[in-house]
Amino acid sequence: MASSSMDGSIPTMDEFEALLSTTDVELLKRAWRSEKASPEILRYDTDLVSRLTEQIQLMEETVEEKSTSGADPLSLSLYQMDLDRTLFLLRSYLRVRIQKIEKYMFHIRKTDELWNRLSKGEKDFTSRKGSSNLHAYAYRYYASLVFESNEFSCCRCIEDLKQHLEESVLSKLPENYQSVEKQSVISEEDDMVPEPRLDTFVLCRSKEYLSGIQLEDGPVDDRSKLFEMEPGVLYFICYKSIKPLVESGKIDLL
Amino acid sequence: MLTRNRIDGTGGFLFSDLSKHTASTLATMIHLRWRTELQLRLRNFLYTLGQSLHSDSLSFSRHKRRLLVNRLCFCSFRLRRLRSILSPYSLQPLLNMYGRKACELVKEFASVGKGQLTQYNSDLFEQVVAECSQHHLELQSLIRKMQEEGLDVQTARNADHYGALIHHLALVRNKRCLMAYVNNRAEIIRSLVWKIGSVLPKEIEEKLSHTEEEYFNKYSGELKKYMSKMELDLTVDMVPPKDPYIKVRVLDDIGDGIVLSDKTANFARHSIHFLKRTDAEQFISRGLMEELTG
Numbered sequence: 001m002a003s004s005s006m007d008g009s010i011p012t013m014d015e016f017e018a019l020l021s022t023t024d025v026e027l028l029k030r031a032w033r034s035e036k037a038s039p040e041i042l043r044y045d046t047d048l049v050s051r052l053t054e055q056i057q058l059m060e061e062t063v064e065e066k067s068t069s070g071a072d073p074l075s076l077s078l079y080q081m082d083l084d085r086t087l088f089l090l091r092s093y094l095r096v097r098i099q100k101i102e103k104y105m106f107h108i109r110k111t112d113e114l115w116n117r118l119s120k121g122e123k124d125f126t127s128r129k130g131s132s133n134l135h136a137y138a139y140r141y142y143a144s145l146v147f148e149s150n151e152f153s154c155c156r157c158i159e160d161l162k163q164h165l166e167e168s169v170l171s172k173l174p175e176n177y178q179s180v181e182k183q184s185v186i187s188e189e190d191d192m193v194p195e196p197r198l199d200t201f202v203l204c205r206s207k208e209y210l211s212g213i214q215l216e217d218g219p220v221d222d223r224s225k226l227f228e229m230e231p232g233v234l235y236f237i238c239y240k241s242i243k244p245l246v247e248s249g250k251i252d253l254l
Numbered sequence: 255m256l257t258r259n260r261i262d263g264t265g266g267f268l269f270s271d272l273s274k275h276t277a278s279t280l281a282t283m284i285h286l287r288w289r290t291e292l293q294l295r296l297r298n299f300l301y302t303l304g305q306s307l308h309s310d311s312l313s314f315s316r317h318k319r320r321l322l323v324n325r326l327c328f329c330s331f332r333l334r335r336l337r338s339i340l341s342p343y344s345l346q347p348l349l350n351m352y353g354r355k356a357c358e359l360v361k362e363f364a365s366v367g368k369g370q371l372t373q374y375n376s377d378l379f380e381q382v383v384a385e386c387s388q389h390h391l392e393l394q395s396l397i398r399k400m401q402e403e404g405l406d407v408q409t410a411r412n413a414d415h416y417g418a419l420i421h422h423l424a425l426v427r428n429k430r431c432l433m434a435y436v437n438n439r440a441e442i443i444r445s446l447v448w449k450i451g452s453v454l455p456k457e458i459e460e461k462l463s464h465t466e467e468e469y470f471n472k473y474s475g476e477l478k479k480y481m482s483k484m485e486l487d488l489t490v491d492m493v494p495p496k497d498p499y500i501k502v503r504v505l506d507d508i509g510d511g512i513v514l515s516d517k518t519a520n521f522a523r524h525s526i527h528f529l530k531r532t533d534a535e536q537f538i539s540r541g542l543m544e545e546l547t548g
Contacts, residue, residue: 053485084495084531091491098480098488102444157476164440164469169432172383174390174425183426192433 024052025086030252032093037203037253038246039239040196041100041108043117052090059083105158106181106193198240203254206231210250215241352389352424356382356431363435371442374463379432386428393421440469447474448489449539490535501546502527502534508542 027048035042063083066076101108108114162180170178177183181190206229213227215238229235234254245251359378366372396418400407407415443466446458452474459467481488507523519527526546527534537543 081495081497084491087486088491088495091486091488092494094486095488102441157473160469160472160476161437161440164465165433165436167465168436168463169383169429173386173429173432177386177390177425177429183429184422192430 024048024055025089028052028086028089028093032089032096034246034253035093035096035100039198039200039202041097041104041114041117043247044097049090052086056083056086056090059086100196102157104194104196105161106190107195109158110181110190110193198243200239201236202239202242203234203236204242204246204251205234205254206245206251208250210245213241213245352385352420353427353431355385356428359435360431363438369442369445371439371458371461373461374439374466376463379435382428382432386425389421389425389428393418393425396421439466443470444473446470447477451489451536451540452478489539490532492535492539495531497531499528500531500534502529502538502543503546504537504543506542508537 027045031042031045031048059079060083063076063079066079104114165180166178170180176185179185179192181193183191208231210229211226213229215225215227227237227241229251239246242251246253355378359375359382362372362375362378396414397407400410400412400414400418405412443462446454447470452471454462454467454470462470477488503526504521504523508521521527534543534545538545
């Protein structure tokens with residue numbers, strides 16, 4: 001939806017590309033790609049999504065208007081196509097996120113950092129520890145009225161799955177073995193919670209020159225060597241090593 | 255490796271000849287001729303490991319034999335073959351080996367293709383749950399016994415401790431299997447919501463347990479709520495769009511009561527239409543239409 005760049009003087013190719021790479025659609029494409037490739041959940045860009053939603057609405061109105069006023073069918077179908085593609089990106093982005101959240105929901109809920117990457121309202125109304133069920137329900141109800149939270153179904157999903165597991169398995173086991181998170185009461189850590197594998201390899205590309213990346217895999221004596229990244233070159237690298245750089249948006253995953 | 259050498263060192267039959275004989279002929283030999291020899295060797299083996307049964311003679315009462323075999327397998331679980339050698343010799347305990355049923359349950363789930371469901375096996379499931387309770391009882395009785403003998407449960411390392419440990423490990427393993435079974439099925443149920451929407455077809459509904467049906471309904475409700483919040487139907491558009499319109503053929507009589515976003519049409523069986531992709535997708539996923547390509 002590169003609309004603003006089209007009017008005025010004709011920009012040079014470089015300027016045009018620079019403009020293109022900062023449009024919201026391009027940003028979403030980048031976020032979507034990274035989200036698809038990364039093993040763990042990334043930050044949810046609330047502003048970007050709300051901006052896009054507005055633009056999509058605007059676009060829909062334009063298409064509607066043109067189709068009733070009987071404009072050129074070719075340009076109309078181009079608009080429609082553009083709209084469809086953006087919609088696909090947005091849908092796919094949200095889908096990928098939901099699927100990832102579902103897969104690791106228990107892990108995400110118990111890790112503050114990950115939990116904060118979902119959208120804003122959630123952590124207020126699903127308190128992680130303690131808090132009686134009644135409280136949680138009240139909060140949730142209240143929150144569903146007040147917050148415009150975007151992944152708000154996540155905590156409900158956790159509750160539902162937990163209840164499902166409890167009803168079908170855990171309630172039938174001996175009392176020391178009834179936890180969802182732990183194998184038994186003597187486990188010190190939560191050893192029943194599936195976690196994303198951060199040591200998988202990902203394809204990535206840097207936007208700028210980066211140096212001093214500590215590799216976390218390979219033989220031990222190699223790890224002290226620092227790794228450098230040229231801009232625009234493809235690398236196949238262990239996700240753990242570049243995790244902070246992906247989070248800060250310096251590296252795009254492919 | 256350690257255990258293998260020790261057993262070999264005391265006689266040199268059990269494992270060194272494995273390459274010459276198949277496991278079954280070897281097992282028959284053991285059964286017929288080497289019975290006493292094997293008993294002796296088992297005792298030696300346990301003594302070398304320092305975790306022997308206390309009795310001088312290995313009276314193979316059923317319970318003890320089961321304990322022994324399990325312990326043996328536990329001690330040398332890297333040597334999978336030991337189990338196959340021992341199995342005809344002490345068939346009964348091995349057929350009822352701990353964790354076997356839970357393993358069957360998980361295997362049953364994995365035996366069908368990805369994304370497919372088998373009938374919810376509540377029978378086997380309950381058996382595993384019963385096994386868990388049994389383990390818990392035995393575990394408690396062993397711990398009580400240790401306490402009665404005045405031993406410190408935390409630090410004592412006698413036969414009862416290892417027995418209790420086996421019961422605990424078996425229980426934990428059973429739990430993991432049960433959870434894996436239910437959790438993986440739940441995952442498929444979730445993917446069903448995405449694929450076929452909020453109405454369960456009869457043939458799938460039969461395969462689910464009661465709580466699973468409930469979960470299906472709750473999940474599809476949640477998803478709907480989330481999508482209405484986003485004002486976006488996430489279940490369409492599963493593949494990247496190439497063209498806003500696609501050609502479809504109607505596979506079933508779905509009548510003319512359907513209103514699409516831009517037109518109405520009579521969708522008689524076998525008729526071919528040129529529809530908006532977003533409109534057609536829901537019918538395609540329900541198997542009422544097929545996309546014509548090329």
